[in-house]
Amino acid sequence: MNREIRLSRRQLMAGAAATAFGLAVAPRLSFAQTAEEARAGFAGADVDWMAFKGESLTVEAMTHPWSAAIEPILPLFTEITGISVKLNTQSETEYTSQMPIKLGAKAAEPDVMMIHALGQFVSAGWAEPLDAYYADKALFDAAWYDQDDIFAMARDFPAQADGQNYSMSITAEAQTLFANKAMLGEAGLAVPTTMDELLATALKLKTDTVAGIAMRAKSDSSAGPWTCGGFVFSYGGEIIDGEGRCVLDSDAAVAGVEMYGRLLREAGPIGVGNYHWYEALNDFSSGAAALGCDSSNFATDISNPEKSLVAADAVYAALPRAGEHPIKPNIWAWQAGINAYSKKKKAAFLLLSFLNSGPGCLLSAASGLATVRNSAWKSEAFQKRFGAEASAAALLNLNSGDARIFKAAWFHKKSSEILDPFAVAINQVVTGQADARAALAAATTKINAALKG
Amino acid sequence: MPLRQTTIQRAERSFILWMLAPATILMLSLTLVPFLVSVYLSFTDYSLTAPETINWVGLKNYSDLLSSADFWDAARITTIFTIVAVGIETVLGVGIAALLHHEVRQAPWLRVIYLLPMAITPIAATFTFRLMFNPTQGVLNHLLGLAGVSPSAWTAAPETALLSLILVDVWQWTPFILLIVMGGMAALPPEPEEASQMDGAGPFRTFFLVTLPRLKPYLALALLFRLIDAFKTFDIIFVLTGGGPGVATRTLNLLAYKYGIEFLSMGYASALAIVMLVFTLVAGQVFLRRLGLFDLKD
Incomplete structure (x- = not known):
């Protein structure tokens, strides 16, 4: 039974004002409440x-x-x-x-x-x-x-x-897959669980106005390496091995970067070569990209209707698996x-x-x-x-992330000299300037020279 | 009397020296001292991550730099950017100045409009261009779409990134050439042009054969300033491409930033800065002498 609800303009305005007040005040009330609890919590510490x-x-x-x-x-x-x-x-x-x-x-x-x-x-x-x-x-x-x-x-x-x-x-933070379930539903697709499914899904969802997937690729050490690093690790690769050498030219690392490059080259947005995390977040939140794969922290913005057009449609999942390798999303x-x-x-x-x-x-x-x-x-x-x-x-x-392989590169005393050539290589693969093997071979040579110096 | 004069002269000289001292000390401490420190650092392996251990490495930084592919790649990109950007700015600046020379008397506000880009804070203009270059939401691709042209990735594609940067530089700095050339035109006596026209030369012939040669000193000044400035461009490139895609727009200045601020290798970065300085000085001298553009006797 459908019952039509009619609201007068005054009722509508009052309702809207109450909702706005509620939205504005609720977090503060919750914070104030938590602050009271916290004050009691701090009093319990044996600290002067x-x-x-x-x-x-x-x-x-x-x-x-x-x-x-x-x-x-x-x-x-x-x-x-x-x-x-x-x-x-x-x-x-x-x-x-x-x-x-x-x-x-x-x-x-x-x-x-x-x-x-x-x-x-x-x-x-x-x-x-x-x-x-x-x-x-x-x-x-x-x-x-x-x-x-x-x-x-x-x-x-x-x-x-x-x-x-x-x-x-x-x-x-951990690398997490974001998917727009409305777009997936329209295309009759499920959230991808393997890398091959991820590529196939991104390609199917790509249209003239919506990118299949948006991720970082800018030639900047704080951009591509973190997200692409999760692909490298999940394909069984490492950036710096246990002996302190760069091993980005390994078959596993090449396979990870190749998949990352293909995803963005074939299903990414135009201009993805300049994408940092904020462009990737913006595209997914505005519905301009069907999939995204970045920091779990993005969920705070994506699920906030004031900042995101896809708050109700976003689903979050594990990084897809690459063959038989254990899933190793990047962590931070x-x-x-x-x-x-x-x-x-x-x-x-x-x-x-x-x-x-x-x-x-x-x-x-x-x-x-x-x-x-x-x-x-x-x-x-x-x-x-x-x-x-x-x-x-x-x-x-x-819980799937591997702190050791992350720290070997990101917490290295020469992390900038490691991540910069890696970022350049990722960008070259994404923008089609070089194939993954050639780009990573050049990056590996440069990084190993810097580590020796 | 001569003794008294000498005393007065000495007192005057002393007074002048005392008056000049604050400005001289300030200038030396802000320019000469940092420069000398940079020269010293360029012969060391100084790194901010190991500030306690500074080792003298002689010419190693320079030899490493000059044998590095990254350096020559950056030098090539810097040269292309500088020559193409300043070349276009010169052609446009001189052309617009010639067109405006007679018009501004009727419409002086035109001069203000043409000079506006130079008055805008570079970083603000660059961020506006960043929005305009945005491949999905930027106005440039929207306009291309209206014209039936497929969208461009602009700063994100290796083929168009450097051109996009040149476009921004041209937009911002053409008014500088325009300003100096217009000033030069206003200062030149009009008789030679009038004589040329009376002899039957058309406006183009008059401009190229009479006006332009007389503008040489002004043009030389404008070009010298612009070449040095374009060679050092940092803000536009840093904000729009960060040196990418790949290393397609990584100029010498960006490379110096990378080594100095990101890798914290201050010795190597100082050597790069000194090489840039030497290159600028030598190129400036060659430019002035070879082209003879700065011969004010003409």
């Missing part, structure tokens, strides 16, 4: 929070979900510790070019910083070793902090060859650490452990941040913001 009362800290970060998520938490930190915090944010490009110069000049500020190239920061002596701070009972309550609640990959990421931890993982955990030249290292450690603690992560997860803690991922507030299906897919991919 007020030990550095009156000090002030500077945090330098990129414009990033982490910095956006911690900003509203900082007043609570000041309330609990008496330490004031100034948060400076810059774009990723500005940040990555400015920080080495600042730290190279041994600047005492910032006290806490996001670390984009851990190997480089450690070998240059810019990142303070943290193990002594973890061992300081006045600063750190191990039982309360509960390291076991942190994902294994996130615990593993900061550990360096000398056994020291120089940073804390602050986010957990952003790092934060203490400036080795900071004059307020203990207060800085207090801030880092505060933000990365169980209650701290619950607060940032309420803003949709994919933190490193199981408890935060399971929280109702996070599930609401991130989406239950997206978080399930992300967790599956996080």
Whole structure:
């Protein structure tokens, strides 16, 4: 029985206003509620929070979900510790070019910083070793902090060859497949589970106005290598092997890059050679691409109807399998650490452990941040913001990732010299300038020369 | 008397030196000192990741650089970009100046319109071009579509990326040539042109045989500035292509950025910067001497 519902203009306006108010206020109410719980949680720690009362800290970060998520938490930190915090944010490009110069000049500020190239920061002596701070009972309550609640990959990421931890993982991301189920349904297709299916599906879904798939391919070390890396690993390849040599010219790596290149060359959007993550996200969110494969963090934007036209149609899945090889999506955990030249290292450690603690992560997860803690991922507030299906897919991919092969390249002290030639090779394959074998052979020669130098 | 004069002269000289000192010290500390530091670093293996260990490596950075395919590839791309962009800008700048020379008296606002691109902040203009070049949502492909031409990948395709960058540079810097040439035309006495016309020469003949040779000093100045500036172009390329696709637009400046800021190899990057400086100085001298364009006696 259909019942026609008629609304007067006034009723409609009132309804719209109530919805808008609800949408605007609900997250704040949820955050305020979580903040109350967190305040009680911090009180349970056997830590002298007020030990550095009156000090002030500077945090330098990129414009990033982490910095956006911690900003509203900082007043609570000041309330609990008496330490004031100034948060400076810059774009990723500005940040990555400015920080080495600042730290190279041994600047005492910032006290806490996001670390984009851990190997480089450690070998240059810019990142303070943290193990002594973890061992300081006045600063750190191990039982309360509960390291076991942190994902294994996130615990593993900061550990360096000398056994020291120089940073804390602050986010957990895994390469995840996104698909537009409405487009799949119209074409009578299912979410692809193998690489061959992925290619066939992308080709079938490609039209004059919609790309079959959108992924990163820009000739930039922060673009193609991360997503294409998951393809290389899933085909059984590696970038840097156990002996520290570049092995991108292996058959497995060539097969992975060849598949990545074919997908984008034959089913990608026009101009994909200039795609970074934001172009890929934009295409999928606007319905200009049927498939995407990038960071699980994209789910926060894709499932937000205010930012995405496909919020209701997006489905999330594991990276497709390549033959009999185990699926190894790329993973990533952003790092934060203490400036080795900071004059307020203990207060800085207090801030880092505060933000990365169980209650701290619950607060940032309420803003949709994919933190490193199981408890935060399971929280109702996070599930609401991130989406239950997206978080399930992300967790599956996080657990399939291989931190060792990731760290061998991305946390290498010469990571930039490794990833730049790889990015160029990926771009050349995608734009048809070279075949995968030739491009990767050239990249391998260049990388091995840089590693020897 | 002579003694007194000397004392006054000495006092004057001392006063002048004291007055010049702040500006001189500032200039030396901002230009000469960094330059000398760069020269020193170019002979070392200094890396920001190992700041404590600076080793003197002699000419190694220079020999590595000059034997590197990346360097010669970047030099080739830089040369093509510089010559083509400045060439087009010169032809357009001189052409528009010749057309406007008589018209601006009637419509002075035309000059303002033509000079606008130069007045816009380069980075803002570049980001606008980035939107315009967007293959799916950009206005350029929309216009091509209206004309029945298939869309182009512009900055994302190896065939069109460098051309797209040249297009932006031409749009932004043609007004610079235009400004200097128009200034030159306004300063030239009109009698030779009038005599040429009275002798029966047409406007083209008059322009090429009478006006253009007299514009040589102005053109030389404009070209020299533009060649040096185009050779160092960074912002347009960094924002629009980042040196890609592949390395299709990786110029020497982009390569220096890559080694200095991304790889943190300051020694090698300094050597590259010094080579660029030497190249600019030598090319500038050759340009001025060979073409004799800067001979103000003419």
